[in-house]
Amino acid sequence: MKRILLTLITLTAGMFMLASEETAALSDGVYAKISTAKGDLLFQLDYENLPLTVSNFVANAEDKTETSSYEDLSFYKVIPGYALFSGEAEDNGKGDYTFPRENGGQYSNGTPGAITMASRQGEDHGSRFMILIGGDAFLDSKYTAFAKIIQGQEVLGKIRENSKAKIEILRIGAEAEAFQPDRNSVAALIEDAREKSREEFARKYPVVAEILVSLGEGVQKSETGIYYKVHKEGKGGNPRPGNTVQMHYSGRLLSGQEFDNSYLRGEPFSFTLGEDGVIPGWVETALSMQPGEQRTILLPPELAYGSKGYGPIPPDAWLIFDIELIDFQ
Numbered sequence: 001m002k003r004i005l006l007t008l009i010t011l012t013a014g015m016f017m018l019a020s021e022e023t024a025a026l027s028d029g030v031y032a033k034i035s036t037a038k039g040d041l042l043f044q045l046d047y048e049n050l051p052l053t054v055s056n057f058v059a060n061a062e063d064k065t066e067t068s069s070y071e072d073l074s075f076y077k078v079i080p081g082y083a084l085f086s087g088e089a090e091d092n093g094k095g096d097y098t099f100p101r102e103n104g105g106q107y108s109n110g111t112p113g114a115i116t117m118a119s120r121q122g123e124d125h126g127s128r129f130m131i132l133i134g135g136d137a138f139l140d141s142k143y144t145a146f147a148k149i150i151q152g153q154e155v156l157g158k159i160r161e162n163s164k165a166k167i168e169i170l171r172i173g174a175e176a177e178a179f180q181p182d183r184n185s186v187a188a189l190i191e192d193a194r195e196k197s198r199e200e201f202a203r204k205y206p207v208v209a210e211i212l213v214s215l216g217e218g219v220q221k222s223e224t225g226i227y228y229k230v231h232k233e234g235k236g237g238n239p240r241p242g243n244t245v246q247m248h249y250s251g252r253l254l255s256g257q258e259f260d261n262s263y264l265r266g267e268p269f270s271f272t273l274g275e276d277g278v279i280p281g282w283v284e285t286a287l288s289m290q291p292g293e294q295r296t297i298l299l300p301p302e303l304a305y306g307s308k309g310y311g312p313i314p315p316d317a318w319l320i321f322d323i324e325l326i327d328f329q
Contacts, residue, residue: 044147062169237290247323
């Protein structure tokens, strides 16, 4: 019995020494240890400059409930030599939220081993993240790197698709120990960020903001930045690239000046998705509608006629369309 106890004490002491050695060389801060079958990865988190992004990541990592996004974690996609993707691969009710992207971080996506959240237009996905194996500085324009690798860079290239992973958060120093985000605090940070985002948008695009308010409840925003409100639901499925669609519409500038109207011409506009030279915002909208559906959409310039304009449409113009999908073949 004495021998067994001595063995347990020795093992426990050994484990403690390993844990101490692992953290002894680290400066004060918050770290994420990602354990895999190929080895461990250690990252430093930029929690001081990116409190929302890092709070969201840490809260997910330390959430041990049934609805946790990071329980039974794996790398659901691997692009060899480029990036490892993890988090919630599908919008299944756990990871299908987003929050406004933060700026001002000290790390770059160009650094090998940087972690960045998977992103869409001005938003970061709630649980999906990627680890950049070789680094890609081009992503800095659209993605915010919130962590850099400290140990285990040689492990990155060994990880394969569907490999399991486990995240442990390490805190060194009093300030790091005080950083204890949870779901409630993250939700409050997200709401505060959204309010600031709305205020910033209203300052930059006051007329667009007024129009969005005038549309009332139910305004949505696509991943590319199209604002839309569905007035009448359709049915019959969505068209696909290669289908020819028939759509009725009226188009106007923010001033209210109408520049085109298919209703007045008495016939819908027809075009083939992916083949005819139609503005990107129209193609995206048509692909997401069903026959009989009616919407009002606001297209940002980059999804309309951009910096060049077209005919009566000036450069950098937002466009408003009342649009109806009649049918597709």
